[in-house]
Amino acid sequence: MTRLCLYFQLHQPRRLRRMRVFDIGKTAAAVRGAARAQLASSWFDAELDRSILDGIVERCYRPATTVLLSQARRADAPLRVAFGLTSTLLAQLEEAAPDVIDNIGELVACGSAEILGETSHHSLAWLLDTDEFEEQVELHREAIHSRFGVRPVVFRNTELLFDDALAIWLSARGYRAVLTEGADRILAGRTATGIYASALAPQLRVLLRHYRLSDDVGFRFGHAEGGKPLRAETWAAWVAATGGQSVNVFLDFETFGEHHGAASLDFLAALPAAVARAGISMHLPREAALLPVAGPVCADGVISWADQSRDESAWLGNAMQRAACEHLYELLPQVKGAQDSGLLEAWRSLAGSDHAYYMSTKGFGDGEVHAHFRPYESPYEAHLNFMNVLADLALQLESDVAGQQRRRAA
Numbered sequence: 001m002t003r004l005c006l007y008f009q010l011h012q013p014r015r016l017r018r019m020r021v022f023d024i025g026k027t028a029a030a031v032r033g034a035a036r037a038q039l040a041s042s043w044f045d046a047e048l049d050r051s052i053l054d055g056i057v058e059r060c061y062r063p064a065t066t067v068l069l070s071q072a073r074r075a076d077a078p079l080r081v082a083f084g085l086t087s088t089l090l091a092q093l094e095e096a097a098p099d100v101i102d103n104i105g106e107l108v109a110c111g112s113a114e115i116l117g118e119t120s121h122h123s124l125a126w127l128l129d130t131d132e133f134e135e136q137v138e139l140h141r142e143a144i145h146s147r148f149g150v151r152p153v154v155f156r157n158t159e160l161l162f163d164d165a166l167a168i169w170l171s172a173r174g175y176r177a178v179l180t181e182g183a184d185r186i187l188a189g190r191t192a193t194g195i196y197a198s199a200l201a202p203q204l205r206v207l208l209r210h211y212r213l214s215d216d217v218g219f220r221f222g223h224a225e226g227g228k229p230l231r232a233e234t235w236a237a238w239v240a241a242t243g244g245q246s247v248n249v250f251l252d253f254e255t256f257g258e259h260h261g262a263a264s265l266d267f268l269a270a271l272p273a274a275v276a277r278a279g280i281s282m283h284l285p286r287e288a289a290l291l292p293v294a295g296p297v298c299a300d301g302v303i304s305w306a307d308q309s310r311d312e313s314a315w316l317g318n319a320m321q322r323a324a325c326e327h328l329y330e331l332l333p334q335v336k337g338a339q340d341s342g343l344l345e346a347w348r349s350l351a352g353s354d355h356a357y358y359m360s361t362k363g364f365g366d367g368e369v370h371a372h373f374r375p376y377e378s379p380y381e382a383h384l385n386f387m388n389v390l391a392d393l394a395l396q397l398e399s400d401v402a403g404q405q406r407r408r409a410a
Contacts, residue, residue, distance in 0.1 A: 002280045003246045004239055005207065005288050007082040007156070007179060008253040010061070011122050012053055012089045013354035015375055017045045019388040027392045043346060043389050048375070050096060057097040060257035065103035067256075067269045072112040077272035079112045080282035083253075084156050087120035087143045088352065101147065108148050114284040115144050117152030117175065121348040124315055124356065126157055126166055127302065128329050136348070154179065154285040158353050160209065160250070160305040161312065164200045164298060171201035177289035179250060181305040182208035186297055193244020194294030205289040206297050209250040209305060213239060218251045221260045221267070229263040232274035240278040246288045247280075250305065307366040314370070315356040320383040325356055327390050334397045343396075350389065358382035 027042045072079045083104055093101050107113035119125055120140040125133035137155075145151050154177045155170050162180035170178055182192030192208040216224060216235060224230035239247050256264045275282060306314035316322050328350060335347045359379045360370040376382040 002240050002243050002278075003283050003288070003291075004275055004280050005082070005246050005248045005283055005285055006080070007084065007116070007248070007250045007285065009084045009156075009251070010089055010253045011084075011086040012049065012056070012092055013122070013352045014044045014046075014088060014349040015048050015052075016043060016355070016385055016389060019043070019385055019392065021388055024388055024391045025395050027396060043392070044349060049092065053092055053096050056254060056258050057093075057100060060254050061093070061100045062097065062103075063265055064253065064256040064268060065100055065107070067265060068112070069103055069106055071269065071272045072107055072110055074272065077276040078282060079107075079272050080114075080284050080287075081107070081112065082114040082116055082154070082285050083107075084116045084118055085144075086118065086122045087140050088122060088349065090143060090147065105148055108150060114154065114286055115148055115150055115152055116179065116285065117141060117144070117155040119158055121352050122158050122354070123348065123351040124158060124161070124312075124325065124353050125351065126161060127312060127316065128325060129332065130169075132329075132332060132351075153177075154207075154289065156180075159314070161302060162206075162299055162304070163302045164198065164300055167198035167201040167204050167206070167299070171198065171204040175204060177205035177207055177285055179207050179248070179285060180209070180299070181303050181310050182210055182248070183303045183310045185301075186299050186303060190295070191244050193242060193247050195245045195288060195291045196295060196297035197293045199296040199298040202296070205293070207246065207248050207285055207288055208297070209248050210242070211305070213242065213247060214249045214251055217249065217264075217267075218255050218259075221255070221264055229260070230267060232267050232270035233277075235267075236271070236274040236278040236280060239275065240280055245291050245294065246283070248288070307362065307369075314360055314362075314366075315353050318359070318361050318379075320361070320379065321356045321359045324359065324383060324386050324390070327387070331390065331393060331397065335393075338397065338400055347393070350386075350393075355382070355386050359386070 068079065068081065104113065108115060117137060118140055119133065119136040121136055123136055125136055141151060153175060155175045156179040157166060160180045162178060167178065192210045196206045198204045198206055216230065221230050225234060256268045302312045303310055304312060316325060335343055357370060358374040358376055359382045361379050362370060374382060
């Protein structure tokens, strides 16, 4: 029997306010002696975030989770889906739409859904600071346990970033499996539907995204059948014909209702019954990890699900992106040294991968996708704004050090 493994990613970043070079230093003066939480109002655009989130909740998160709940109650077509929820989004939903979290919690409680482990702030920490990565994974793990009563046993790094070193790290900490991209260069002619084990950490299963079937829904949905939206029956037939141990389809949850309109919600509602009629069973990532291993897989370079290159270049591919990330992480020891939870939370929000993503200068199809999500006129504007915020942060840290020296001298 063909098995289908569906995973949905849910994340929203904290977007920055516009900061001009003339504004640098004003934040340090404004928050001196006051609560660090004010940083959120000076650097981040909470009003823009809420406006965007409210729209996505109404068009996607609320109707799509309601659809899944209704399907989970059916006995004739068992539903199994996995979710990746960042702590950043959880915090926003707790305030704006707690019913969405309740819906996902019901899906978890009835056994239809699994929550995956990841970094708390959707960061690139695995590539830049392993200690910070470990702290963010633990923060997320505790947030998921606190909200849903479960501890993830399957991991998916930010944007499915993966390499052999991460496999070793995850295996040493007891994770059963990791999700990543079925990049052709690591498959070497094999199918993405096999259950593979890490070549360097054989206890860890590696579940590979079937990018063609995933993109049929995520990118080609609206014009899949002679210019018409894709039907669940058609897609289920493609999955059945693919076969293999596990057809792993990983998607942004905003695919449904947000990127492709109401027709995609109808697709989601019809999917469980359509795959059941096609002789396909649905299973969770933790269940896929129990299947026999098809062979080892090696990732001696970084892979991800982003762009045509499927590597880290979506975030670190040009000099602007690398300089911004390097400077951000250079400030981390001082931020942690300040021992201020508000300041550290603000830094971690800056470390979200989205800010580097906005700075990509790629062209053609990749460039169009980056531009779609970028809340700036250009990657150069995104870089300038981000660096101005970092300059403001650096001045604030210098101000703290000067204050400490004055107090010691007094």
